[in-house]
Amino acid sequence: MSKGTVGGGGTTMLRRINVAAVLDAVRRSAPAPLRVAELVERTGLARPTVAQAVDELLDAGWLQQHGPDSADRSLGRPAIRVSLRGRAAPVLGLDVGPHRVTVGVSDLAGRKLSLVRRSGPGWTAQELLGVIGEVINEALAEAEVPAEDIAAVVAASPGIVDEHTGRVQLVPSVPGWSAIDLIKHVRGLLDCPVMLDNDANLAALAIAAARGGTGTLLAVQWGERLGAGIVIDGRLHRGTGAAGEIGFIATDTDDVINPEDSRGPLERAVGSEAIAALGRQAALDNPKSRLAELGGEQLDTADVFAAAAERDPVAQAVVQQVARTFARALAPSVLVLDPTAVVIGGGVARAGAVLLDAISDQLRLLTLNHPKLELSALAEDAVVTGAMRMALDEVWQRKLPTPAMTSTT
């Protein structure tokens, strides 16, 4: 009649804690292999304890043993070294966009095993499900990971995502997408925990992980639409579920959110489409400008920034206006959040320094502590990377025995 009370504290919990401590120490130094002596030092445990834990973890498949490596020749008997066995629990990240599906498979140690991207011209919701399945299989094959090994999946979807039910609201681009239960579908393909989150959130997570360290990060995804993810000390801030929806910030003193419209005022004002439209108008008004030369009839967002980079005053004026509108919209949030850094990603980020400097100048006039303003180094992989990252976090949180006390109330 074992009561089955997990979480109470007997000596077996002590063992679990210590094993977890060892595993955690190995994880922290991944992918570098560690000697037992180093583990002893890092965990503060006694050698036999660590040795026993390592044995256990080797048996369970979490660690792998390395032969004494050639380079590390020193005095005395060579030490056995262990490292994370990444294949123990690989994870899968999924980025679903209206025109593109990306799947990444990652090591337990965070090494990317495969990354498969497929583009297409506007799928229907049903077609999309099929494509997702195919791309997942492709990525698994490339990573040489059997489907049943996958330990966790995180999927990214545009729109506002309800963390718990896994439903998506407010998706404009794919008709019928919000009716689909993506989580259920993926769980049908891969029998493991599946989570769904906003793409801007996941991109933010990836960027935060890449920058490392603590602090507050505001990561803006700026393309046709505008969204932002907030990461505070490594953890996502979700609010009640719709945090970071900067696209709906009002830009004009008379702006009002129209619940029917899936795009917000700021998106309409400075989304990539709007920038292109501004550029076209400016080109029409100044037919002799470099901007008009570059762009022609189907002038693009990129043309605007290219012309501005070449110091065309007409294009510079457009960029100035965009930067000003964006900075004025973002400044209140910067004041309130006081982030360590603001990182801009997404399609518009390709504009580069031209835009960044203009925003920086404007933001400096409107804030107290001026956060670092950067461009995302991850480009289009940010979302998948963030999804894999979150899946990894999930696995670790599940496998590393609970930090002792997480009572109710």
Added chain:
Amino acid sequence: MSKGTVGGGGTTMLRRINVAAVLDAVRRSAPAPLRVAELVERTGLARPTVAQAVDELLDAGWLQQHGPDSADRSLGRPAIRVSLRGRAAPVLGLDVGPHRVTVGVSDLAGRKLSLVRRSGPGWTAQELLGVIGEVINEALAEAEVPAEDIAAVVAASPGIVDEHTGRVQLVPSVPGWSAIDLIKHVRGLLDCPVMLDNDANLAALAIAAARGGTGTLLAVQWGERLGAGIVIDGRLHRGTGAAGEIGFIATDTDDVINPEDSRGPLERAVGSEAIAALGRQAALDNPKSRLAELGGEQLDTADVFAAAAERDPVAQAVVQQVARTFARALAPSVLVLDPTAVVIGGGVARAGAVLLDAISDQLRLLTLNHPKLELSALAEDAVVTGAMRMALDEVWQRKLPTPAMTSTT
């Protein structure tokens, strides 16, 4: 030659963990006393373990024993009940304003033991230090707590506070205040950890604690100046140190922050002084209005709201304008943070429903998820209460053995 590595895991750490679990269980149900059987249930530990832990905690003075209480008559041998011995580690909260010093002493269980307030007409920095000392002694005497028992102190100061150095920047009201090392001074009076924080932050902490539960809270302090504190799942968000400075949000499309000016655009637009000024102007323009009647020459902020509550259209127009400006300034942050609730405190909060409804109407037009909009129930005690709360958190975090693993990177 004990290596002194605390944090590693022997059986003695197990004991510490379990003792902490018991103490934590008692704390959670404070101030209600608990029977040992209840502790067994809540901690999941065995009875002898709990009994031993209780003995230890009784010896150490953290718990006190209650006789079997009269009301609780039931079958069987009456149980011994234990509760937190609040006097084991009382804490002190300190609210320093330009015209008022407030000191509160609190139980370990969160019971208020004393609260002393002293007002004066604009002290100098030096005088202020003297007053602080006097009021602290008064509060200690009233609480019947010797100074050396105080386990932690948290002081609240207006302005932006550097958490680590304890220095204050940007304080307008008290000349020379930012040069004072308040922490050092208080530590001279009371030999214990002393922390300093922004008053809006601490008020937010108190309000969050009063509301209970998790989620994101945006607590606005609205008086002559405007500040806000952000509490996410019970923990303060500080950003790089200046989070929540909503007073500096631009209200006009041409507004710019002037680093020389200690007040920001929003404060100048809707701070209590500005509201009074708007009221006076409106009264001049409409001498026959109820507003003009009520206020006369030295028309006050309160008069504006009073007249508006009596449905005076002139006053209502002023309130409408204030609400609109405030809501437009706050909306971006509400979109980004997506808080569970927005609570308004400070002097202007006395306006009541008139203002709240007007803001709510405006905010509804500008946000996606509409947070609950409430008035602070704590009134002027919010800051001291929050300071005591934070001091308590500090004590608990220090005394409850660390949750096992908090290694460095």
Added chain:
DNA sequence: GTATTTACGAACGCTCGCTATCTATACTGT
């Protein structure tokens, strides 16, 4: 080939928590 250095492995003793049993105390029913 010997000495030295480093790491692995095994045995012992200690502390701790859990299970089970026994004693103490007060209410309840006849």
Added chain:
DNA sequence: ACAGTATAGATAGCGAGCGTTCGTAAATAC
């Protein structure tokens, strides 16, 4: 008033785990 019962507290024995100590293995240095 007295026996019965239900609940709480105290004690003994058992098992598990960690830490310390000692002995052994495997490499390098001289």
